Amino acid sequence: MKKIIALVLALIMVFALCACGGAPVAEAPAEDSSAADSSAAEAPAGENVVKIGVFEPLTGDSGAGGKQEYLGMQYANYLTPTVEIGGVEYTVQLVPADNASSADRSPTAAAQLVSEGVSVVLGTYGSSAAIAAGPTFESAQIPAIGVTCTNPQVTAGNDYYFRICFLDPFQGTVLANYAFEQLGATKAYLLGELGNEYDNGLLNYFEEAFTGLGGTVTKDNFPQNNSDFTSYLNKAQSEGADVIFCPVSIAYSTQIVALAKDMGLTTPILGSDTLDNNTVLEAAQGSSVDLRVSTFYADGANPEFDAGFKEFINSSSENLTNNGGNDNIAAVSVMGYDAYYVALEALKAAGSIDSTAVQAALWDVQYEGVTGNIAFDDVNGDAVRDTAFIKIADTANNTWVSGGSQQVAG
Amino acid sequence: MSAVTLEKKSKKGSALAFLGVLAVLVLVIVLENTLNPNKNIIVFTALKKGAVYALVAASMNLLNGFTGLFSLGQAGFMLLGGYTFGILTIPVAQRDSVYYIFDGSAINFSITEAMQNLFGGSGVGGAVGFVLGAIIALICAGLVAAFFAWLIGLPVLKLKSDYLAIATLGFAEIIRAIFQWEALGRVTNGANALKNFPTLASFNITNAEGEIVLRLSTFVAFAISGICIWLIVLLINSSYGRAFKAIREDEVAAEAMGINLAKHKRMSFIISSFFAGIGGALLAMFMNQVQAKTFTSTMTYEILLIVVLGGIGSISGSTIAAFLYMACSEWWLRFLDVPTSFKTAGGYWAFVIVLALAAVGITALLVLRRRKAGARKFSEMWSACVLGVVILGYDIYYYASATAKVPFLNSGFRMVVFSVIIMVVVLFFRKGLFGDKELSDVFRRLGRTKKAAPAEAEGGAAK
């Protein structure tokens, strides 16, 4: 009997939440909710609504990056909440689904978006989740626009996955050239997370390009959930490396940078787009760490955008937390912002909210975004990009300064 | 229980299980082809994942529930199965693009392609060849896992309970590290994912224009998992199965009865790993890719929770729990991740009132438990009220703050609610859904009560 009461109570609790959360939506969102909420909340009924799926990791290893990317989309949605498709005004509704940074949860998160009837999907941060979800989108014939998934395998052989960022081979080569030519390094220490295809892909391309230029490298992998980097940095130091290349995820890079700060390491630390993050920057604050990262967008390239976005971040405490506690602009946010407008362009060009029409239209979309001109090649639907920006941490003022741009022919 | 009734029970049980599986398979084909594929994709995705986990949970139950060997190596064997399947079936033409970091694969051979060619390239022959190839690859996946189980079993099966658990957990971690090792990159693709191998969607039948004529992806997951579970049931009801159960109940007595402990333990371990390997291959087909970092100890814990929720020692329990678990965590509770506001005053008030009622109810329940346990004084009772008071306090605070935002809803809340549900089940329903009963036992009881007078049936149910 007691057990039955317990079960009934537990069920009441759950269903109370269900009933409230899932209750059909008839009225406009409450006025006091913040901008972030109104974008996530459902749009007023009776109007035309076009749904854009946000397929991002909001928890898990890449949660921080995923949230920043989503923040950019929310800002874009806040600025441009409607779009005119085929002469009719549509309200854009962002539908988020959390893929928890993991491959085995990605197909269900993707299926969730498909069953919500989204016209186009944005995301994701982290390539392995994108690879796992690709076939789901493909079979449902819904186009996905990868924002910062840089692995070549995301779009290869999948006509429904597009992406607006550069690829790993490009980034690895760019950074190797930068290390060799600009930093004058001949010996590099490469450090990546064991079992992470992003890290190891970049390390391989870096190694290839760097040894091709005449440099030598030492390569190491640390195990997942490792939190002790002392031996690795000591090894780099004792081997006399001129540059440390560690394109690892935010949580690890913060630890590495913090450790470098404590050890008083002056060897330049070179990172990829993941290190372009406020938590990493803060870890280096007030030290002599020489941190350089390659990224999609140079801070300050578009002051108008920067000012507006900073205002948006500061407008609610939730946004501020999701951005890592300060209002520095992460490149992934800007990419998320651009991805949103690319999706709108595609919807306009398609003239309908039918996902297959959007897919057909995406191939020819041209958009002048904050991060530069965006267009897709006709092989895989990858962005045509030939420039990466280098940013250097200004540890005294806790901001990034531009280190110029780097190009690779072809 | 005498041997005669056992024999009878097993025959009836396996026949019922077989019929049940058959009915479910037919239903799945019909539903998948009649319902709107895009609108209901979440249903079928959850079902596919449920089917995969049902198989893996059943295989773990064979070991943990029926033989009493507490092993936590399931994720490792799934990894072996998934990788074997991937390595054996990636089309040769795709190998260079998959192994792009290592300049191609060391193994340039694909079982599915070879079988397709054997049966005449394309058309019906090609389809038959493809299916045969996939089956061979699945069996290979199981065999590789079984081989490693044999190898690992040599040293560790001598260990007792917790030690065995931690040693197998360790082995799973070691296997993961080996598959991520760059030196084996030309075979395992190092840290990179293997992809482009046949997935569940490859079994959909398409016409010449590439349009899907008959959707079979969910059916295939159900069929493979169903056949394997059926085999497990057959094994459990055989004389070997009885030996396993004897070992579980009392090792010394079992040995005295002439059961070879080492042999039967090894056998159970190897067979369980064989099916875990097939489960891993299925999971790879579900995920459309396979990557070592997916197969962590968290995955093993999840499977273990499914086994416990369903009932240790009940295959039907594991199967049903797997579907419920996946539906809850991946589908029904997903709305908890999205911040929303109350849209109507009714919803708002319902929430406030239900929360208050829940607070009172929980307090009453806990106090009642204490009183039954013999507590009378306030000093013995106060701690039972804490939870209720906290909930009530929050309810009042929420009401006073006058916001329409639904509290708590945010990314990650789904998993919190989910783990609370698991804890409630673990603490209050210790035996899980089925205990050590099977679905056929439940049917039989129902059948018996139907024959009896209605009044008697009521009496039986109340017991």
Added chain:
Amino acid sequence: MQFAVSILLSGISVGGQYALIAIGYTMVYGILRLINFAHGDVFMTAGLILVYAAASMPLYISVPLMIMAIAALGFCIERVAYKPLRSAPRMSVMISAIGVSFLIQNFATYYTGGLPQSYPRLPFLSESVIIYGTSTKWVTIVTPFLVLALVVLLQILINKTKIGLAMRAAAKDFETCQLMGIKINSVISFTFVIGSTLAAIGSLLYFTNYTQIVPLSGSMPGLKAFVAAVFGGIGSIPGAVIGAFIIGICENIIKGTSFTVFSDAFTFALLIIILVLKPTGLFGEKVTDKV
């Protein structure tokens, strides 16, 4: 030379931190025969609580507050999740432990929003010092001494006090000691409080070195600490400490070679070897199974 010193130093410091977690495992296992899978997550929670506490109050208040909160957490976990299952099979209790671990991790993910949290700088411990030309933090030097001091205190507690006597009795024979009038529940609660307190102190040392906390931060150190406890002979406190130091040092030596891939795998390989050769661990007592 410099490289060797640095490896040895970080090995000793990691080993000391594992030791503090391992004691919690070994004491609980000694009495309840339960692998407390949630212990690693309690350790992680200790880190998170200090992050949030230090944001609003000075360290000399927040650190003791954190230690008390973690002791209370250990107490609550035992009362809510393990005590009701006292008569249940051991597997149920272990599942309950896994459930608690799930709950803590998921709650931490929810509360932190999945964002890594930076650990506050502790005065003195976080400052750098140079030994044999290798730069390291003071915490590295302090750890082994602090661990030794705590272990000596703990041994005195166990061997000289009344509650210690009760704990030893409970570990020896659970049922008989109930018959002898020992309040077994308070002994078990006390064990959990001590284990959690040590884990909280361990978290102070550990996160000072490795400053980012994510919800999974506790699981690997927890697992390794358990391996250390088994390695040293479960139930034996000196065994757990020595096992932890051996594992910490070995792990760091491997990280210094070109086989870094296998640094975790090696820990488990070591465990399996010791289990096969000497199932009771290095210092474990020979137990005869009661049949």
